[in-house]
Amino acid sequence: MEKGRILLATTSFQPQRWRELLSAEREVVLEPDGASDPSITYAVVWKQRPNLLASLPNLRVIFSIGAGVDHIFADPGRPDVPVVKVVADNLTQYMTEYVVWRVLDHHRQGVLFRAQQQKKAWRDPPQRPASDISVGIMGLGTLGRAAAKVLLSLGFAINGWSRTERPMPGVSTYAGDAGLIPFLNATDILVVLLPLTPRTQGIVNYSLLKELRRRNGLGGAVLINAGRGRLQKDADILRALEDGTLKEASLDVFEVEPLPKTSRLWGHPKIFITPHSAATSDPAHLAPIMLRQMDAYERGEALENLVDLKAGY
Ligand code: NDP
Ligand code: OXD
Numbered sequence: 512m513e514k515g516r517i518l519l520a521t522t523s524f525q526p527q528r529w530r531e532l533l534s535a536e537r538e539v540v541l542e543p544d545g546a547s548d549p550s551i552t553y554a555v556v557w558k559q560r561p562n563l564l565a566s567l568p569n570l571r572v573i574f575s576i577g578a579g580v581d582h583i584f585a586d587p588g589r590p591d592v593p594v595v596k597v598v599a600d601n602l603t604q605y606m607t608e609y610v611v612w613r614v615l616d617h618h619r620q621g622v623l624f625r626a627q628q629q630k631k632a633w634r635d636p637p638q639r640p641a642s643d644i645s646v647g648i649m650g651l652g653t654l655g656r657a658a659a660k661v662l663l664s665l666g667f668a669i670n671g672w673s674r675t676e677r678p679m680p681g682v683s684t685y686a687g688d689a690g691l692i693p694f695l696n697a698t699d700i701l702v703v704l705l706p707l708t709p710r711t712q713g714i715v716n717y718s719l720l721k722e723l724r725r726r727n728g729l730g731g732a733v734l735i736n737a738g739r740g741r742l743q744k745d746a747d748i749l750r751a752l753e754d755g756t757l758k759e760a761s762l763d764v765f766e767v768e769p770l771p772k773t774s775r776l777w778g779h780p781k782i783f784i785t786p787h788s789a790a791t792s793d794p795a796h797l798a799p800i801m802l803r804q805m806d807a808y809e810r811g812e813a814l815e816n817l818v819d820l821k822a823g824y
Pocket of ligand 2: 576577579580597790791
């Protein structure tokens, strides 16, 4: 098979670095130049313009620039070709760092200490062991399992929830609709690492948060969302923080991104905000992986990290 050309398409960041790295081995066309070019075999995309991919008559494979592929499924003209997502050690490591950082900050009362420091207050609150706290990870996939492993080594009790049964040593696992409420009822700190699909959209809402456990030394339930913003209802999180359903939250993702300056989430003393930066795709690490995959595909080998087109992730 001939060495296929690449269309690089993104609406949300400057693609120059990606272009530089990918064009070391293949011809790369930047959209809009490549639109409807019959010589394009691969599309490397992040939030591409809707219907752009439908115009490529010989497209064989779509590569997502991130682990999430909801941006591809949101395209009404998505062609029926394989989609490859990012699975990479450094992305997984970044996400593990983010999750462990946020869990430890809530566990070690970062909100309280930052408020005390503002007031120059010298007060030593009681401490409790990590083993008293259970962290529930919604989405026990590549990222969820890696974070679970490190949290387990720190002594936290870990629950995991997935669509299908996903046993993991040391983790209490739950699956599907039937497993959701028991999972939440056993969880103090909820970490959301789900993909955004029609089944998960809006799942992190007030009634779900109500089901979390609150009988721990933390003094309340905590939400950490680094999956996708449209998994959650921003207004429900505010309501839950205001009536004590939630004690605190760390949010990396939001229903609308960038988070509008008018959002009440920005100024909330119990919310820790990062701008969708829990685990950033590094072109220097990921472009060679994509190029390797293209070479393998052209040798007739199977593609790795394929998205299940039916499940949408
Ligand atoms: P995976 O596909 O490896 O794992 C997804 C997990 O979610 C699986 O355990 C899957 O279940 C579970 N899941 C999917 N749908 C459902 C459902 N309806 N009910 C219950 N469980 C469900 O994905 P990754 O771990 O690689 O990534 C997860 C998400 O993290 C990405 O989709 C992306 O949105 C987000 N992300 C965010 C980043 C950031 O910077 N904020 C960076 C990178 C990723 P099963 O195991 O049964 O298939
Ligand atoms: C991803 C992301 O999906 O950065 O990789 O959000």
